[in-house]
Amino acid sequence: MATAKNATTETTAEKLITLYTLQYTATQLDEINKMQGELPMEVKDMEDEIAGLSKRKERFQTQIENLEADINKHKENIAVSNAAIEKYKVQLDNVKNNREFEALSKEIEYQSLEAQLSEKKIRGLEEKLEKVKEMAEGIDETIEAKKEQLDKKRVELEAIIQKNEKKVGTLERKLVRLSKKVEDRLLKGFNALRQRYANGLAVVTIERKACGGCYNTVPPQIKIEVAQNKEIIACENCGRVLISDELATEVDKKDRTVVVEEKPKRRTRRTKTKA
Numbered sequence: 151m152a153t154a155k156n157a158t159t160e161t162t163a164e165k166l167i168t169l170y171t172l173q174y175t176a177t178q179l180d181e182i183n184k185m186q187g188e189l190p191m192e193v194k195d196m197e198d199e200i201a202g203l204s205k206r207k208e209r210f211q212t213q214i215e216n217l218e219a220d221i222n223k224h225k226e227n228i229a230v231s232n233a234a235i236e237k238y239k240v241q242l243d244n245v246k247n248n249r250e251f252e253a254l255s256k257e258i259e260y261q262s263l264e265a266q267l268s269e270k271k272i273r274g275l276e277e278k279l280e281k282v283k284e285m286a287e288g289i290d291e292t293i294e295a296k297k298e299q300l301d302k303k304r305v306e307l308e309a310i311i312q313k314n315e316k317k318v319g320t321l322e323r324k325l326v327r328l329s330k331k332v333e334d335r336l337l338k339g340f341n342a343l344r345q346r347y348a349n350g351l352a353v354v355t356i357e358r359k360a361c362g363g364c365y366n367t368v369p370p371q372i373k374i375e376v377a378q379n380k381e382i383i384a385c386e387n388c389g390r391v392l393i394s395d396e397l398a399t400e401v402d403k404k405d406r407t408v409v410v411e412e413k414p415k416r417r418t419r420r421t422k423t424k425a
């Protein structure tokens with residue numbers, strides 16, 4: 151049929167270029183998909199952090215309430231003591247004998263000591279309260295800042311997802327277009343290799359003296375043959391198609407001008423470019 155003609159009229163170098171372009175495109179798609187998967191995680195991490203801070207804030211709030219309750223209790227104690235002292239002082243004016251006088255004086259002294267003790271306790275509690283309040287306020291500010299960051303991140307995420315959807319569409323169409331140019335046998339092999347290996351690499355360069363896919367040494371004779379671009383040669387170890395640097399660079403250059411400006415921030419370096 152009409153599509154089969156390419157198999158015979160195309161040179162091996164052309165076939166390799168198409169295969170490598172296919173690989174290049176597929177890798178770009180893989181990277182976008184991977185990044186898409188990671189973005190929501192960043193948002194989730196930020197949400198978790200804010201939830202953690204809010205919990206801490208709640209604990210501070212409880213501490214504040216407890217401290218305030220304690221302070222109030224001591225204030226009540228002081229009021230009770232003062233009332234008692236007032237009462238005893240009135241009684242003091244009407245004492246009939248020395249014993250009564252002494253007993254009342256002792257009571258007054260005891261109640262004053264009680265009041266002083268509560269006052270001292272209040273001072274300690276108030277100091278503590280100030281500190282906890284400061285920490286609670288600090289956390290409030292942090293939470294506010296984190297929430298702002300989170301909002302920004304969500305907007306960013308939405309924008310990236312939309313942009314990526316467009317890019318994914320473009321790349322997928324390109325993948326289909328290129329796939330049609332590759333003869334069936336090669337395409338099947340390419341897809342099988344992409345499925346077999348987690349990094350999705352089916353066509354690789356030789357990096358130093360090793361296969362760019364499995365990192366096993368490529369014999370010098372094979373390396374020479376690959377450089378000649380006359381045959382489609384697979385790595386003896388992993389079966390990936392080996393492509394010469396010359397052809398890879400050609401594809402990289404050509405494709406970079408088209409797609410790279412739109413490419414998202416890279417998280418991982420591609421392995422196929424020369425080290």
Ligand SMILES: [Zn+2]
Binds near residue numbers: 364
């Ligand atoms: Zn290999």
